[in-house]
Amino acid sequence: MSFSLASYAASCGVPDPEGFAALSRQLREIIVETNRTMNLTRITEPEEFAVKHVADSIAIAREFPFLTSEYTKIADIGCGAGFPSLVLALAFPNLRLTAIDSTGKKAAFVERAAKELGLKNVRVIHGRSCELNRRPEIRHQFDVVTARAVAPAPVIYLDACDFIKRKSGRFILYKTPQQAAEDLPALEIACRKLPVLWHATEPFELPENAGQRLFLYSTPR
Ligand SMILES: C[S@@+](CC[C@H](N)C(=O)[O-])C[C@H]1O[C@@H](n2cnc3c(N)ncnc32)[C@H](O)[C@@H]1O
Numbered sequence: 001m002s003f004s005l006a007s008y009a010a011s012c013g014v015p016d017p018e019g020f021a022a023l024s025r026q027l028r029e030i031i032v033e034t035n036r037t038m039n040l041t042r043i044t045e046p047e048e049f050a051v052k053h054v055a056d057s058i059a060i061a062r063e064f065p066f067l068t069s070e071y072t073k074i075a076d077i078g079c080g081a082g083f084p085s086l087v088l089a090l091a092f093p094n095l096r097l098t099a100i101d102s103t104g105k106k107a108a109f110v111e112r113a114a115k116e117l118g119l120k121n122v123r124v125i126h127g128r129s130c131e132l133n134r135r136p137e138i139r140h141q142f143d144v145v146t147a148r149a150v151a152p153a154p155v156i157y158l159d160a161c162d163f164i165k166r167k168s169g170r171f172i173l174y175k176t177p178q179q180a181a182e183d184l185p186a187l188e189i190a191c192r193k194l195p196v197l198w199h200a201t202e203p204f205e206l207p208e209n210a211g212q213r214l215f216l217y218s219t220p221r
Pocket residue numbers: 077078079080081082083084100101102103106127128129130147148149150151
């Protein structure tokens with residue numbers, strides 16, 4: 001394998017890159033085992049998993065370095081098999097992840113995987129984003145909302161704008177440049193009368209030429 005996940009993790013500010021790489025390998029094994037009875041992901045070959053799921057998930061910390069050290073409460077909508085939530089929880093002990101998925105089996109998987117990996121900074125909620133914003137443990141509780149490969153950004157924002165802390169909370173959404181080209185104008189229209197502005201980071205290349213990514217993120221207007 002030419003790709004070194006530990007080196008990439010170090011470049012993202014992960015405090016224990018070798019320990020993180022080992023736990024990421026364990027996460028892959030749990031997913032491969034579970035994939036026999038349930039369809040979690042097609043990306044399971046070790047290097048492809050390390051690049052397209054793990055490196056992709058932690059790239060957020062290169063663009064938003066406060067995530068490497070500040071106590072931050074994150075709601076990850078549509079966590080699926082745990083991307084980015086489980087990976088971020090493994091990488092950064094300062095983060096508190098709430099992994100949300102509308103599919104009960106996926107939520108149950110993430111709960112079990114977090115337990116097997118010994119993670120104390122993850123909790124899991126089974127539910128749809130649009131149905132959760134009245135819950136006291138959700139409403140205005142989060143510093144950051146993430147979503148990766150879930151719904152168009154305006155849908156995520158309108159569903160979950162009440163998840164974030166008033167004034168300081170923000171959305172950071174994982175996107176390809178192509179997705180962002182559709183989402184950014186739609187966000188600007190959907191949010192034109194709302195107290196939020198949207199921005200895109202510069203596109204960056206995933207390791208091993210695995211494709212371009214960027215983040216769409218909000219700031220208060
Ligand atoms: C394509 S998967 C992506 C999973 C993961 N974020 C990733 O990047 O691998 C989308 C996931 O979002 C969940 N989902 C879709 N819409 C949702 C919503 N409104 N609220 C919560 N979960 C949702 C689905 O059940 C599914 O597990």
